[in-house]
Amino acid sequence: VQLQASGGGLVQAGDSLRLSCAASGRSFSSYTSGWFRQAPGKERDFVASIRSSGGGGRYVDSVKGRFTISRDNAKNTLYLQMNNLKPEDTAVYYCAAQWSGGTYDDSSKWGYWGQGTLVTVSS
Numbered sequence: 693v694q695l696q697a698s699g700g701g702l703v704q705a706g707d708s709l710r711l712s713c714a715a716s717g718r719s720f721s722s723y724t725s726g727w728f729r730q731a732p733g734k735e736r737d738f739v740a741s742i743r744s745s746g747g748g749g750r751y752v753d754s755v756k757g758r759f760t761i762s763r764d765n766a767k768n769t770l771y772l773q774m775n776n777l778k779p780e781d782t783a784v785y786y787c788a789a790q791w792s793g794g795t796y797d798d799s800s801k802w803g804y805w806g807q808g809t810l811v812t813v814s815s
Contacts, residue, residue, distance in 0.1 A: 700809030713787030
């Protein structure tokens with residue numbers, strides 16, 4: 693499976709963005725998938741995950757109520773709708789797939805990664 697993230701950009705605080713992650717390979721629809729982010733000088737952190745069926749969305753506390761993860765398995769695409777963006781959301785956002793178990797925030801448990809898309813939120 694190959695993942696291609698897109699949709700990042702420069703926005704102001706309070707704005708919205710929707711990230712997309714296009715997947716190749718028919719097996720994508722069978723994988724739990726998710727989003728991570730990495731701010732400058734920091735480790736890659738879990739943001740959200742979604743089960744293969746499209747249910748079971750999980751979020752890091754800092755984005756709950758503002759971000760929504762979704763997927764369209766017919767299009768082999770994962771999304772992250774980000775509303776009310778804050779400067780602290782500034783990071784490179786990575787999509788991931790094939791979670792192998794354990795905790796969602798353990799990046800070593802994810803088998804496939806996209807290349808990242810930069811989101812910059814100005815105050």
